[in-house]
Amino acid sequence: MIRTRFAPSPTGYLHVGGARTALFNWLYARHHGGVFVLRIEDTDAERSTDESTQIILDSMKWLGLDWDEGPFYQSQRTDLYKKTAERMLEENKAYYCFCTPETLTEKREKAQAEKKAFRYDGTCADIPLEEARKRIAAGEKAVVRFRKLEGETIVDDQVLGPVKFDSSVLDDFIILRSDGSPIYNFCVVCDDMDMKITHVIRGEDHLSNTPKQVMLYKALGYPMPHFAHISMILGPDKKKLSKRHGAVSVLSFKDEGYLPESFRNYLALLGWAFDDKTEFFSKDDLIEKFSLEHVSKNPAVFDYKKCSWMNGQYISKTEPEKLLECITPLLEADRINISAKPLSWWMETLNVEKQRAFYLNDLVKSFHYYLDDSIAIEPQAKEKHLTAKKSLELLRKFLVLLEKVEPYTQENLENAFKELMEVESIKFGEIVHPVRVALSGKTVGPGIFELFLCMGKDMSIKRIKDALGQ
């Protein structure tokens, strides 16, 4: 049975990189009919917050990444870590260290000044356990250090292949703080073992930690999980993607009007590809086709343009019923009254407007010009099409014809335009632009007849009158 896990630390929102890690773990588990575990790594009491945990949970739900077990909280599992550490102490695989943070910092700075790598010098490595216990009983503070293994450690990575680390680059690292709380590298091993994780899929920033963990597995006599490290996600400047680059939290994409399925699709394409042409994948496609073999090794730059293009593609392919459901809260937030129009009108208008929307918010904006009492005309649009005397004159004449259109159909609207074009001997383009700007306040939008039909006769007349200042 394949078991994967996503183990974020709740020190902020869930960002793009974390989301992709979660996605790959989830996909791998689902593809193999395995189990996906969620574990919150909150052993850093200083930085972990409940709000962050909630945001992470919300983000995952939005992306549709459902977990089978958890969320487990490391802060509630200290017994496991303490017992394991105690066992290691007894077996002489770990030892108490009384060096103070101050002396350690001093030594580290000195090493840095000499441009040497700092490694713990083993000052306390030979203190007998009994003596150490007496000193602790007497009130001294001590951390627990792991006695590192000698020789070469090989991480057989599922994405990168075998990666060698020499023992000399590591030192006797701390597994328990002086207050008895456990350190990340130690918890991970205890938990992954306890939760029977078979595949550890995580960001490449954890690759350097892996030899430490491999040593712990060996020392503890635990079976080794498979490791798979996926490359970092970069910003346009090729630096690790961060706040500096703009929106990076998953929820901000939600707020910007992304559909979770499109965002998930784009995320999957960052570091993974199925073949040389397919790029649209439904949830089921992703589950069926995902494999670690097709994960690429090199870092990927997050392309906001392609991401929004993909969102636009999804929006235009989405059924209007579904779209209305998605934007209902947004409409309400914008005080647009949904019951002001029949459902059929919403469906028709959504089908028209979805064609060129990139974000759900674009859709919401478009409903303002259909439904608001009055609209603001974009300055540039007004300048270009509603300022020249001739434009206004034509618009005035068109209004007269429009009022007589009955019944209000595309054919009759076309005839109204034709009549004006003949009488004034003008081209379609000369009248269509002023009309469009009058109706919507914008220079771009749906076809003019679609716009008229969705807007309705009364509102169309009102918009033109408003534009003429009547």
Next chain:
RNA sequence: GGCCCUAUCGUCUAACGGUUAGGACGCUAGAUUCUCAAUCUAGUAAUACGGGUUCGAUUCCCGUUGGGGCUACCA
């Protein structure tokens, strides 16, 4: 500084020793007797560099350079 990962169009990527190096985003141009940021069509653009191995290297090996990561009583 030390250690580790990595290198195909500007970007995401396909090719797993033999292809006119493919697709997508972007960009440019044309089309749409109505707009465009939509749509359609066309075009632009890449194997970082230097050595090997091989009949043959994008592909395998080594080095250089570039990019990234780690180097805490953070995760």
